[in-house]
């Protein structure tokens with residue numbers, strides 16, 4: 474007897490669920506014929522072509538030492554990770570820069586439609602079919618610490634987009650500066666090579682003759698047993714040129730004593 478009652482109740486619940494589902498489906502079908510739905514569809518199809526859609530979640534794992542792990546000091550490591558994965562990060566940042574303003578206007582329009590809907594089920598439907606561009610990005614940072622016995626402790630942190638952008642900009646500046654310095658060094662090397670090649674035997678002889686074959690610092694000459702050099706007054710490394718005005722005679726000792734310093 475009891476079993477029959479329970480069976481009856483279960484059956485009733487089942488049927489009422491079925492009816493409710495049917496009603497919901499009908500409501501959605503009805504909604505799909507409304508002008509509001511049309512508005513929603515055209516809103517989506519307009520933005521769908523502009524948005525970059527995809528996975529919003531991005532997780533980065535960082536191994537730390539105990540001190541760093543305890544105090545959540547991971548910025549430096551994160552920048553190293555950004556640096557060694559610079560182009561995927563650049564892509565990520567660019568996607569957000571494109572999507573974010575678009576998303577704000579989509580969200581506003583979407584809310585206008587959503588606010589006109591009183592039905593809970595249709596509200597859910599609208600929510601489910603909302604476009605999901607890659608925006609409001611944050612990194613999920615998972616910090617790891619490996620103990621001496623090999624156990625791993627971890628914790629999850631949220632690194633906000635603004636912070637990520639700032640880290641990215643710092644890394645970008647670093648790279649730019651290094652590239653610039655490298656470029657400058659290369660340019661300087663080339664300059665020195667060219668200036669050095671201008672030092673001909675005849676020019677050297679001309680300078681020695683002008684200086685009476687004497688060191689312009691100590692006054693000794695080749696007759697007194699010193700080796701004479703023709704030297705740049707302003708060093709090539711400092712932008713000096715191989716020109717008569719920038720050349721003088723020095724003995725080996727005075728020249729080596731001078732080094733790269735300009736007199």
Ligand SMILES: [Zn+2]
Nearest residue numbers: 688691724727
């Ligand atoms: Zn000398």
